Amino acid sequence: MSERLRLDVAYDGTDFAGWAVQPERRTVAGVLTAELVRLFGSADGLTVAGRTDAGVHATGQVCHVDVTPSAWDRLGDSVVRRLAGLLPGDVRVHSVVPAPEGFDARFSALWRRYEYRVTDDPWGASPLRRHDTLAWPRPLDLDALNAAAEGLLGEHDFAAYCRRKEHGTTIRMVQRLHWARAVDGVLVATVQADAFCQSMVRSLVGAMLTAGDGRRAVEWPGSLLTRRERASEVPVVGAHGLTLVEVAYPADGFAERAEATRRLRA
Structure with missing residues (x-):
């Protein structure tokens, strides 16, 4: 007991x-x-x-x-x-x-929500936030970032953005994905999904940043969802900009939710 x-x-x-x-x-x-x-x-x-x-x-x-x-x-x-x-x-x-x-x-979890912090200030990240904020070397366009994010919403096979594991699925439901500029000028990506594959969030952010700085078309990140293997051209941004901020659970029926998730992940 x-x-x-x-x-x-x-x-x-x-x-x-x-x-x-x-x-x-x-x-x-x-x-x-x-x-x-x-x-x-x-x-x-x-x-x-x-x-x-x-x-x-x-x-x-x-x-x-x-x-x-x-x-x-x-x-x-x-x-x-x-x-x-x-x-x-x-x-x-x-x-x-x-x-x-x-x-x-x-x-039993319904979804996980992460935030990724990026600064495009030419001097880099604030010394007090250097451990949780990525410094990006090029100016970023907020509208382009959000246009790129729209193409990644919904249920898809995210094999292009994941490290595939044997007997595991790379199909995920991205429920929320958007960018905002905080008052200090830092860009914050909010990413929420039922679950994530290894390095998935950092890969999604990397792809969106290349669209946000103009090197790729805003449609490019979404176009990779047709791939069935990891896209080597997608940059995996640094881990230090990523923070797990919330995990949601049902009000009850925890065992039933857990059993359903186990079947889905298998």
């Missing part, structure tokens, strides 16, 4: 080799698991909504872990405060609560 907990997590990905545990490398899951075990005595099955790559950040990551009910009863509301004292400064756990029945952080 175990107690499943939902954790809401944020991290600066700069000094991490990604989310997943790797031998001899510092990862978010490795650091978090070590402190959860120290706190609860055991922590099984740490599962994340989106396995971010090396250098990618998160403000709205979600994961679940199974602990003994007695340990949860003993610690309860003190867990967030205790983790704040144990974890390094580049990882924060905002919330720890008992998960609803059937909850799976990965497979």
Whole structure:
């Protein structure tokens, strides 16, 4: 018998080799698991909504872990405060609560939303934002970026933008994709989909940026959706500009949603 907990997590990905545990490398899951075990005595099955790559950040990551009910009863509301004292400064756990029945952080999710920050200022990124903002060497046109984004919306085979995995599908539903200029002049791409393939967001952004700076037609990123293999001419932009900002879940029916997602991903 175990107690499943939902954790809401944020991290600066700069000094991490990604989310997943790797031998001899510092990862978010490795650091978090070590402190959860120290706190609860055991922590099984740490599962994340989106396995971010090396250098990618998160403000709205979600994961679940199974602990003994007695340990949860003993610690309860003190867990967030205790983790704040144990974890390094580049990882924060905002919330720890008992998960609803059937909850799976990965497979119960409805969608993930990312933001990618780019500056086209000639002096580059602000020193205080250099770890989460890409400096682009050419002026960018907002209207061209959004025109390029329109051709990527909807359900498609994104093989041209993904690293294909054996027995996995590259069909995804991109529900939201648009660009805006913030008050500081930084361009922010918002990308929301049911799920993402490895490097998919960074590839989409790279393709749109080449249209935004005028080197490609705005129709070019969408035209690649006819491909059934990775398009080598698509630039994969730096990981540091990407942040996972939100993961959405249904109000109930978590187990049913998880089962449906497993069938789809297979």
